[in-house]
Amino acid sequence: MSTLNDFLLVLSAEVQRTLGLWDLRKKTHSQTRRRVCFASDPFLNGETPPRIKDEPDDDGFYASPKEDSKPLKRPREDDDADYKPKKIKTEDIKKAKKRKQEEEEVMWEEERYPEGIKWKFLEHKGPVFAPPYEPLPENVKFYYDGKVMKLSTKAEEVATFFAKMLDHEYTTKEIFRKNFFKDWRKEMTSEEKSTITSLSKCDFTHMSQYFKAQTEARKQMSKEEKQKIKEENERLLKEYGYCVMDNHKERIANFKIEPPGLFRGRGNHPKMGMLKRRIMPEDIIINCSKDSKVPPPPPGHKWKEVRHDNKVTWLVSWTENIQGSIKYIMLNPSSRIKGEKDWQKYETARRLKKCVDKIRNQYREDWKSKEMKVRQRAVALYFIDKLALRAGNEKEEGETADTVGCCSLRVEHIKLHPELDGQEYVVEFDFLGKDSIRYYNKVPVEKRVFKNLQLFMENKQPEDDLFDRLNTSILNKHLQDLMEGLTAKVFRTYNASITLQQQLKELTNPDDNIPAKILSYNRANRAVAILCNHQRAPPKTFEKSMMNLQSKIDAKKEQLADARRELKSAKADAKVRRDEKSKKAVESKKKAVQRIEEQLMKLEVQATDREENKQIALSTSKLNYLDPRISVAWCKKWGIPIEKIYNKTQREKFAWAIDMAEEDYEF
């Protein structure tokens, strides 16, 4: 348990740091560069992350551009001099770095793509549509008011959506049922409409049982049948799961069109239960290049539109009927276009690192401004920076769940405590954020912030906006003036990454073995997840698995007690006998005790780790906020295999970073 306490101590130190003493690290190092590049970042004078695969794959595609996209024009010759990413002598690295610094003073003469152009060539096979509805067998009945009723195909299909969710809590919710029933009736024939007038008289249980039996049957399928399905899926993936973008064969993220069903939404969503309609080819806009093979629509159908817009990255889009928003088919995170964007995101965050001090001083000054708008802006920015809150756009009432971010905070979401638990000027936050995840935090703030908040709340109702002179647009415009490319969300990225780097420095013990170091990594990761409020529902089996683990620990403890007793008697025995044999026995018993102690420790650490993770999700920060180069560098520094930190998918997504970062990388 002591490890847990250590962690909490470190964490609170981190929190303390966040509260006032902004500790900035020294300047970042440049990273080694390889020949094959992403398009260069306008702010970076050509520092470019590399591509990993440089060999053509089975289909003859190159991961990196070969002929048609010219490599960036280098300001100097000896093109390949720093093209040996691994195992270079220190002097070579130093030399390379020096040369690179010189290079960076010379601007690149040519961009790979002109401003806003995302690709030159794009070819794909179009989307995969949801399988058509298969009517229920005759013997599966639907009952209305206790009597069997045969539904029309359309009405039946929608009924099955409800039947499949019967076990779910939300089919009991008033709004869900109301929305569902309204939309369901739209699909009914006029006779059905006149008969079925009340949802509570509908009996879906037989249908529900049928689907459960189907699921069961699927589980019981023979190996061969399962294999067949697997192969079919692979065929589909091979055929539709990839596209060609500028000489690269790239994986598509979501090539399957979302099937029809009932909209759930998260939290208390006013539209829950509405029918998400089936998407037809006639709804689909195809985007590809003019000189590519345009995917044909399914026989007897037409696309809504085929366009050739190389200023966007999507391949397919359609308009969804619940919110009327557009959905897209885009590329996988491992693709060039996503990786490059990801890399740029972290580079922007690193630029923020260079000027964050100035910005912090600025907003502190602004707390004193004569202008209300400026004060509000400054306090909001302080929250965004210190607490990693999201920007908080305004939302249309009645269209979505009632959630807020920083700029949309309402008076009812905070409580001011001039003094609380021995701390002065405490702000208590309690609101629902993105995905209706609760944000609850008690934070001591500076006096000026506190006084400002009191001012902002004067003469307001609980449901009034806290920052009534502010919105995300005003805030982001201001940020843009402070630093090119700066927006509210950059603070989240910056603070997450810098926290990871700092926590890794503090928590990693050089003498630890690999599992202990990985535990430290997870804790650093966890500190970030807590900062960003990344939560999850405790796993359904959490309590049970925790109890299992506890009983294992108890068993181990007993075992330890036994071993200790045996050691004691062996010692007593040895004292009497004073011979070699009994001495040896003592030694081996000692070892046994030690071994069991270790095992017990391990189990306890595991329990702690799991308990700490109960409601915290690490994956979101890992995937979206932590500069992967920090993790890669850490792994290299401590000899941790990268597979221990990133699984296969993650390694693919972060391929650029794995290849780019050396052990001395500084965020």
Added chain:
DNA sequence: TCCCTAACTTAGTAACGAAAGT
């Protein structure tokens, strides 16, 4: 300035499937 929309990132959960226990 406001308002709206398109495009893109970030988010949690359910389903799946492999590995670990029994």
Added chain:
DNA sequence: ACTTTCGTTACTAAGTTAGGGA
């Protein structure tokens, strides 16, 4: 061999931001 546990993947909702037009 069967069950449980656990990591991974699929899915799609819910944010942010830029930019255009009134």
